[in-house]
Amino acid sequence: MKENFSRLRGFQDIFGEDLGYFELIEKTFRKYAKLYGFQEIKLPILERTELFVRGIGTSTDIVRKEMFTFEDRGGRSVTLRPEGTASVVRAFLENNLINLPQYSKIFYSGPMFRAERPQAGRLRQFHQLGVEWFGGDEPLIDFEVISMLNEILLELGLHDSTKIHINSVGCEICSPNYKEKLKTFFDENKEKFCDDCKDRREKNILRIFDCKNETCRVTLEKAPKTSENLCDTCKHHFDTLINLMTKSNINFEINPKLVRGLDYYTRNVFEVVFEGIGAQNAIAGGGRYNHLVEEFGGPYTPAFGFAMGVERTIIALKQKEIKLPEENSIAICTISENEIPKALEIAKITRGKGIITHILSYYGKISKQLKIADKLNVKYTIIIGEDEVKNNTVQIKNMLSGEQKSMKVEEITTLEI
C-alpha cells in the first residue's frame, strides 16, 4: 500500500542535514556569482524537446537515451531539462539579452532530469548551479570563471581535496583534422580496443580517452594528443589560460585525456574532480562553446560556462566532515497554561529581534518542556510562572551552562543570541 505512493526511483526528498548543506552550497555559489557580476535567471523546467536535441547534440547519450520526453496536451514533444546551458542560450536570444551588456553574464540554479540508472552521486532529478558568460573569446574570461569556481571551493572547504583538470578540445578548424588523425590511429590499433571504444569511434571518437579499460588506456598512451594537434589560435588560447592559471594559486593539472560529453564544447574545457566519492567524482564541469548561439540562429557569440552538481558537492562536504553553521534559537516554557498570554507577548519581542523562538507550553509539565528545549538544542530557555507574570520578569536559563537568572521583560531586547 505504502509502495504505491513511494518516491520514483532516482528522485529524492531533501531535508534536514542534507538541506543544510544544499543551502550552504547554493548560498556560497550565489555570493560569488554576484561578486563576479553575473545576473540571475530563472528558467522553465520544461522545454521543447528540439531545444535539447539541437543544443546538446544527437550523438550524446543524454539526448539518445536519458531524457524525460513526453507529449503535452497539444501534442508537442516536450522534455524535462537535462541541463541548463541550452535553456540559457534560448532565453538569451528570445529576450534579446544580447543587447543588454549587464546580461552578458548569467547564472542559474535548479533541478535537472536524466533518466539514468541511479547510483551514488547520480540521480534522475539532481540540482545544478551554473554560470554562462557570453560575448568574449579571451582566455581571461575562461580564467575568471575558473577562478570564481575555485573561490567557491575554497570557501566551502573543498579546495585541498579537489583538482581542476584542464584541456583543449580545439575548434572547428583543428578539431576535424585531429579527429581524423585519431580515427587513423584507432584503425591501426583496432584489435586492442574494447567494444565500447569501437562504438565510441562512430559516435564521438574523443570519448575513447574516457575508457577505463586497462588495455585501451595503455594503447592510448601512444595516441595523438589533443594538446599537440591544436591550430595556432587554439594553442595560443590554451597556453594563455595555462599561463594565467600557473600564476594563480589554483590547484590544477593539464589532462590531455579530458574530453566532455556534450557536443557544443570548443577549445578550453575543464572538470573539477573530487577523489573518493565513487565513480561519479566530477562535482563541476564546463568549458567554452563558441558556436552554440549560432546553432540557435543568433549571431556569432563565443561563450564560456560551467555547472556544478549540488548533490555530489554535498557528498564531498560530508566526506570532508565540514560543519554546518549553527542556527541559534530560544525556547519559551510556562509553568501553567495561565502564562501563555505572557509567552506570546515575549515571543513577539524575540521574533521581532530575528530570534528563532519556540513556544513549548503545549508540551505540558515544565520538566517535559525543558526536555524538548534541550532536544531542540536551543541556546536559552525563557521560563515564565505566576511570580514572573506578577513582577513582569522572566527566568532566563542558559542551556549550555545551566545558569539561570531573573530578567525584566524590557531587558529581553538586550539578549544576544
Added chain:
RNA sequence: GCGGACAUAGCUCAAUUGGUUAGAGCACGAGACUGUGGAUCUCGGGGUUGCGGGUUCAAGUCCCGUUGUCCGCCCCA
C-alpha cells in the same frame, strides 16, 4: 541499457545445518521527580522480516519475479 551485491523496529545490527511467540542497543513514550533539561533506574509502545508468488509438516533463512538501495560498466554534474 548491461553485470554484481544487499533489503529484518525510526536508526545500527542479531536470529545455529530451514524449527516455539523474530531479539538487542540507540531513539521514542510513561514513571521515580506536583516551578526546571542533559545522568541513572523501572516499565511500556513499536515488525504482515521491502512487495508478490513458489518449495516444505515448517521460510527472516531455499527458489522465481518485482521494487528500492549500493557497487562496477555506460554516461555525466
